[in-house]
Amino acid sequence: MIAVQWQAAWEAVIHHPLFGVAITLAAFQLAFAAYEKTRWVFLQPVLVSMVVVVSILLACGLSYDEYRDSAQMLTVLLGPATVALAVPLYLNLRRIRELFGPIMLTLLLAGTGATALGMTLAWAFGADQMILMTLAPKSVTSPIAMLVAEQIGGVVALAAVFVMITGIIGAIIGPELLRRFGVQHPAARGMALGLTAHAVGTAQALQEGDECGAFAALAMSLMGVMTAVLLPLAVLLLS
Amino acid sequence: MLLRGLTWLVLFQLLGTALNVLVLPILPGPIIGLLLLFVALMMRGEAGESLQLAARSLLRYLPLLLVPPAVGVMAYTEAILNDFWAIVGVLVVSLVVSLVFTGWLMQALIRRQQRKAERA
Numbered sequence: 001m002i003a004v005q006w007q008a009a010w011e012a013v014i015h016h017p018l019f020g021v022a023i024t025l026a027a028f029q030l031a032f033a034a035y036e037k038t039r040w041v042f043l044q045p046v047l048v049s050m051v052v053v054v055s056i057l058l059a060c061g062l063s064y065d066e067y068r069d070s071a072q073m074l075t076v077l078l079g080p081a082t083v084a085l086a087v088p089l090y091l092n093l094r095r096i097r098e099l100f101g102p103i104m105l106t107l108l109l110a111g112t113g114a115t116a117l118g119m120t121l122a123w124a125f126g127a128d129q130m131i132l133m134t135l136a137p138k139s140v141t142s143p144i145a146m147l148v149a150e151q152i153g154g155v156v157a158l159a160a161v162f163v164m165i166t167g168i169i170g171a172i173i174g175p176e177l178l179r180r181f182g183v184q185h186p187a188a189r190g191m192a193l194g195l196t197a198h199a200v201g202t203a204q205a206l207q208e209g210d211e212c213g214a215f216a217a218l219a220m221s222l223m224g225v226m227t228a229v230l231l232p233l234a235v236l237l238l239s
Numbered sequence: 240m241l242l243r244g245l246t247w248l249v250l251f252q253l254l255g256t257a258l259n260v261l262v263l264p265i266l267p268g269p270i271i272g273l274l275l276l277f278v279a280l281m282m283r284g285e286a287g288e289s290l291q292l293a294a295r296s297l298l299r300y301l302p303l304l305l306v307p308p309a310v311g312v313m314a315y316t317e318a319i320l321n322d323f324w325a326i327v328g329v330l331v332v333s334l335v336v337s338l339v340f341t342g343w344l345m346q347a348l349i350r351r352q353q354r355k356a357e358r359a
Contacts, residue, residue: 084298196337228270
């Protein structure tokens with residue numbers, strides 16, 4: 001009899017609407033503590049938390065859909081958090097005004113370059129049209145990437161996945177890579193992280209400092225706006 | 240005080256959502272909200288203490304908020320594993336090249352601007 005009740009309690013816990021929030025909070029704190037202690041780049045908190053959460057879900061036999069519903073409480077805050085990026089942006093307005101020319105030029109050249117390079121490589125690897133259109137918006141924050149992918153004929157859900165993978169790799173190797181190539185200026189480091197690795201890169205840049213974070217937020221939003229407006233146009237003109 | 244700042248952030252997000260449906264389907268609500276708040280702060284000329292507090296608190300936990308969307312990778316394991324090397328190759332190579340290029344270009348342009356300013 002007792003075994004049956006254990007089973008019922010277990011089921012009630014893992015299907016509770018707060019279960020997703022609980023494992024995400026626990027996994028994140030674990031991942032963050034591990035990262036703080038070791039400072040080892042591969043222990044990037046988002047990546048480690050993701051692995052821990054996925055393992056727990058698989059072990060409990062829960063589907064992603066169920067997890068997504070129960071983690072809603074956290075996901076819904078992503079909107080206000082994105083809006084909040086306007087604050088560091090504003091606080092660094094003076095620096096941004098000073099560097100207006102370099103910012104715009106970098107955005108145009110590096111932004112189009114990043115998108116074109118990704119598509120050319122995918123084409124060279126023999127990816128089909130659908131994957132090509134899914135890969136095109138990989139450098140921008142996922143809500144924009146998903147919208148753009150849909151407009152130009154890619155797979156919406158897969159676009160979000162490519163965005164996430166790009167962001168995590170960028171946050172892991174980005175800072176070290178920039179250091180190796182002698183990029184020390186905080187504004188330049190922020191631009192690079194925000195433009196190529198969107199929100200995950202911006203979260204990483206915020207840890208490096210205020211100025212770096214502000215430029216990452218700026219690059220992320222400008223790149224997002226530029227991609228949303230220009231990429232569908234470019235695809236329309238080229239096809 | 241934190242609540243007042245948080246209220247503003249949520250209001251701007253909702254305003255962005257409304258505009259997204261009404262006139263700008265191409266940009267997501269939060270991004271429109273970000274741009275609107277930025278413009279509002281520029282017009283007002285200062286960022287209030289409560290808004291700064293709310294923004295700082297939320298942004299500190301930005302990585303945490305990104306975990307649930309990242310777990311979405313789980314739903315596509317099979318599709319990703321099928322083309323694993325092509326996908327990783329494309330993503331890694333293009334990321335590395337564009338990241339370094341962006342940082343390098345930005346830094347070079349900043350230095351050029353500084354040199355010009357010194358000569359002038």
